Amino acid sequence: MKRYELVIFDWDGTLMDSVGKIVACMQQTATELNMMVPSETAIRDIIGLSMDEALNVLHPMACTKTREEMISVYRQQYLQLNKTPSPVFDGAEELLLALKASGHALAVATGKARAGLDRVLTETGFSTHFQASRCADEAKSKPHPQMLNELLKQLNIAPEKAIMVGDSIHDLNMASNAGIDAIGVSYGAHTAKRLTEANPIAIVSSPLAMLPVITGKM
Template sequence: MKQYDLVIFDWDGTLMDSVSKIVVCMQQTSRQLSIDVPSEQAVRDIIGLSMNKALSVLFPDADETIRDRMVDVYREQYLTLNQTPSPLFSGAEQLLIDLKAREHQLAVATGKARAGLDRVLSATGLGHHFVASRCADEAKSKPHPEMLQQLLAQLDVPAHRAVMIGDSIHDMNMAKRAGVDGIGVSYGAHSRDKLASSSPIAIVDRPQQLFEVIVNQ
């Protein structure tokens, strides 16, 4: 008998190895607009937040006009100009296949906008694995629990029968606020120590370990 009916994944840094690309694109956006360039760690710390919230944290003195311009420049960097690879993590697709074989429902809760998530789901061919998803332009930004609350309501799953998997403290805090178990992955935006500060039920170092943790709870 399985512990979780619903397994919810973050995307960037959890299923897709895109943290480095996000960092480079955000730094290049700053250079292009002659704004102070944030450190790699500063950018890592906002991964998972909605774009508007991320920019407000990274550039608190920037006005709305500048932030709107930054969104446009960042999008051009990410989609067109920057060639940093962002493959799926090794073992990620097989993990989804194995969990579905055990009749877990799978979902996504991401800081990406809907257009961005739809694009990567199509490009990777993973879209058919997921029964539902929520994006940063459809609910309040992580760590607010609204994304998870909406998914639980849509799929009629009680909080104690769901688990959230993510690479950032924002994911773990969102899970805690929603009453959902959290599992951290140490290979994305945040370190094992930082993830541990939110008391996830487990922290793993590679996707292949997630299956064992989920099925043995």
């Protein structure tokens, strides 16, 4: 089995159990602004996209002013008002530590903005685990490969020596567009059936289950 040098993780729904909070905050935002409330399925489908792209999908007729209001209300909901727990997944830190111990470089490619990623990295204590990261306000939104291409260049890793891990079809399609392998996780935004559409090398149901897939030690 191929030996990977770099493992790139999505954040929401992959390392952190935050899908429920994102759904709740997005629905409450629409309620507060007297807009159509999107379904849980619709919101799960946009997780991983940049906020601008997410609003394009969920509220395509909203004007610029309304979108700015939605972003402001959503941030207030997520950071202050909504109390839905969003812990890291069981086994996530053990996975990262094991990969670091086996010599893998680690990075993050996320639909979060830089301020949001920096905040959760500090809150979880995970900041020391990653050598690099790219966020949605620093590159084109998934599934465009810019985030991955920039990480590969920064860390001087060939595409065939990297692998992307994500819970969303957008993560896996981004990997495909960048010419790198991907692992889907079925415990986040999208089901295993949906993830299969992007042809990942594996789909796993827990963080630690991907360790033998990445290391080749089955």
